[in-house]
Amino acid sequence: MEPKNQKILLVEDDPALGYLLREYLTMNGFSIHLAKTADEALRLMEEQFFELAILDVMLPDKDGFELAKIIQNKYQELPFLFLTARSLKIDVLKGFSMGAVDYLKKPIDEEELVVRIKALLQRLHPSKPQEKTTGGMISVGTYSFHLKNQLLQRDGTSTHLTKREAELLHYLLMNKNNLCPHKEILNHLWGKSDYFNKKSLNVFISHLRKYLQEDPSISIENIHRQGFILKIEG
Amino acid sequence: MEPKNQKILLVEDDPALGYLLREYLTMNGFSIHLAKTADEALRLMEEQFFELAILDVMLPDKDGFELAKIIQNKYQELPFLFLTARSLKIDVLKGFSMGAVDYLKKPIDEEELVVRIKALLQRLHPSKPQEKTTGGMISVGTYSFHLKNQLLQRDGTSTHLTKREAELLHYLLMNKNNLCPHKEILNHLWGKSDYFNKKSLNVFISHLRKYLQEDPSISIENIHRQGFILKIEG
DNA sequence: TAAGTAGATTAATGAAAGGTTAATGAAATT
DNA sequence: AATTTCATTAACCTTTCATTAATCTACTTA
Numbered sequence: 001m002e003p004k005n006q007k008i009l010l011v012e013d014d015p016a017l018g019y020l021l022r023e024y025l026t027m028n029g030f031s032i033h034l035a036k037t038a039d040e041a042l043r044l045m046e047e048q049f050f051e052l053a054i055l056d057v058m059l060p061d062k063d064g065f066e067l068a069k070i071i072q073n074k075y076q077e078l079p080f081l082f083l084t085a086r087s088l089k090i091d092v093l094k095g096f097s098m099g100a101v102d103y104l105k106k107p108i109d110e111e112e113l114v115v116r117i118k119a120l121l122q123r124l125h126p127s128k129p130q131e132k133t134t135g136g137m138i139s140v141g142t143y144s145f146h147l148k149n150q151l152l153q154r155d156g157t158s159t160h161l162t163k164r165e166a167e168l169l170h171y172l173l174m175n176k177n178n179l180c181p182h183k184e185i186l187n188h189l190w191g192k193s194d195y196f197n198k199k200s201l202n203v204f205i206s207h208l209r210k211y212l213q214e215d216p217s218i219s220i221e222n223i224h225r226q227g228f229i230l231k232i233e234g
Numbered sequence: 235m236e237p238k239n240q241k242i243l244l245v246e247d248d249p250a251l252g253y254l255l256r257e258y259l260t261m262n263g264f265s266i267h268l269a270k271t272a273d274e275a276l277r278l279m280e281e282q283f284f285e286l287a288i289l290d291v292m293l294p295d296k297d298g299f300e301l302a303k304i305i306q307n308k309y310q311e312l313p314f315l316f317l318t319a320r321s322l323k324i325d326v327l328k329g330f331s332m333g334a335v336d337y338l339k340k341p342i343d344e345e346e347l348v349v350r351i352k353a354l355l356q357r358l359h360p361s362k363p364q365e366k367t368t369g370g371m372i373s374v375g376t377y378s379f380h381l382k383n384q385l386l387q388r389d390g391t392s393t394h395l396t397k398r399e400a401e402l403l404h405y406l407l408m409n410k411n412n413l414c415p416h417k418e419i420l421n422h423l424w425g426k427s428d429y430f431n432k433k434s435l436n437v438f439i440s441h442l443r444k445y446l447q448e449d450p451s452i453s454i455e456n457i458h459r460q461g462f463i464l465k466i467e468g
Numbered sequence: 469t470a471a472g473t474a475g476a477t478t479a480a481t482g483a484a485a486g487g488t489t490a491a492t493g494a495a496a497t498t
Numbered sequence: 499a500a501t502t503t504c505a506t507t508a509a510c511c512t513t514t515c516a517t518t519a520a521t522c523t524a525c526t527t528a
Binding site: 089096097 | 323331335357383396
């Protein structure tokens, strides 16, 4: 049901621990991307979307806290947790005050780590109440959109949307009347953001515009170099 | 600033630990209500609202997990965390799978407990939902400026600003009624300050003046050889 | 008040981004 | 094996917008 294989960015310079954790987390259904330095981590974040970042506090190039600060500013959405060898209270305090969602002391108990990650991700993605109550039926102006069946209906007629079309429409609807930056759309739907995705995105936007053209109160507007807004008047 | 003295229900049968934690948490600005049994805890929950419940896993009358299950059913909103002496992995797993927000092993480090509680409560009460939905709606005289959507609205009409226009307006607004030196504007928006930037800046100032001309109480004034001031009267 | 510099405004330019339709080819379905 | 479906890529055209230029106006100071 859930879209499993959630992507996690693991930033750990110690090869032994890094590989061990990757192995273990992979076995538990996560897709682990290992970065050995803060810079490498930042590069990966530029081009991909992660559900969670696991940061070692001690890194060769940058302090883990420093990296966290950058994440806080640049990728507000991305939750992160710390791993640390030092059990100094000042560190724990610093970690949480910076917005960490959890803080684990080494030696890491892999099993507990997995459990905590699962609990975290579950808590961070509370299922949308709207979907629950309406069974996935969302109104879009004079249309109604059935997410699960990928069906867009108006009057008597109904159009079947492809998977990508439906995902995109859903994402735009979740952010109705608000700018959805290219990057965020691409990361959510494709898991990464590059030139070719962006081209694809344009094609799907074009499709959606065509499907939704019967209702003039609906429009998908482009904000140059930023993203799209699905506007619904009234 | 924060609405302090948040009420926490502490369910702990060991008097030594119970009093110690109460003392410590009280010192840190929480209002602690101590229950020695699950039944007592349930009674307290009947009549009061708590922000958080801290549950010892081992209790004289009921299992802590059992109590958690009741909370889950009856007080869905109430987040809870476990304290445990047993460090069995099965317990940790059980705890999280039941929806615990955290899980701490004894011996409890009081200082860390406080930090974790504070972080938890902060995360559970997303500080300013308004900002999230409005994405930073700023009033400019009789206009309102939606930073994220780069939209400038007045009455029913709305004007779409380009990225640079929006950035500039935002910068001027941040320094409302204060002189913004050329150099600082240029460095902030362009990252450098030279002859050509300055020419560009003039163009954008001109654009903004045009957009804002409907409200005579707004003006962008030039201070010769120094910079600009966005003045808003009233 | 005349010269020189700074600022304002409008228009021209060109590169980059966006929009649309069609072609392609991989994967699923028949 | 043939057909259908659909995401991706390509091709081509249009739009957007920061910059630059051109021209005019205002300020400063000698």
